[in-house]
Amino acid sequence: MQFNIGSEKGDESFENGILFSDKEKLNEYFNRANAISNIYEKKTSKHGKVGNPVSEHVSHFIRTKTNCDLLMLHINVEILKKNDVDYYQHISEFASVFAEKKEVL
Numbered sequence: 001m002q003f004n005i006g007s008e009k010g011d012e013s014f015e016n017g018i019l020f021s022d023k024e025k026l027n028e029y030f031n032r033a034n035a036i037s038n039i040y041e042k043k044t045s046k047h048g049k050v051g052n053p054v055s056e057h058v059s060h061f062i063r064t065k066t067n068c069d070l071l072m073l074h075i076n077v078e079i080l081k082k083n084d085v086d087y088y089q090h091i092s093e094f095a096s097v098f099a100e101k102k103e104v105l
Helices: 023-039 058-066 084-098
Strands: 002-004 072-074
Touching (some): 023 084
């Protein structure tokens, strides 16, 4: 899994990314994703093989028109090729990365 917020390809930080403003929240998401990836003996990276998309890319349109934070996730092809049960289990666990933690009263 690769997190991409528009930094240069190979940039292993989020500091230079232009598509997501809350770097603290982003690092929290990344750390959660990394913990899940470790269970499956997979790697989670920041801009590992992908970087800032070209200006004609839809990400720039979304960012310009909505002024929202944008995180692009690049899923390992090995995960996409898994059988249905394994694929959906992995995606479900990964989706939990973005679930907001509820405070216990």
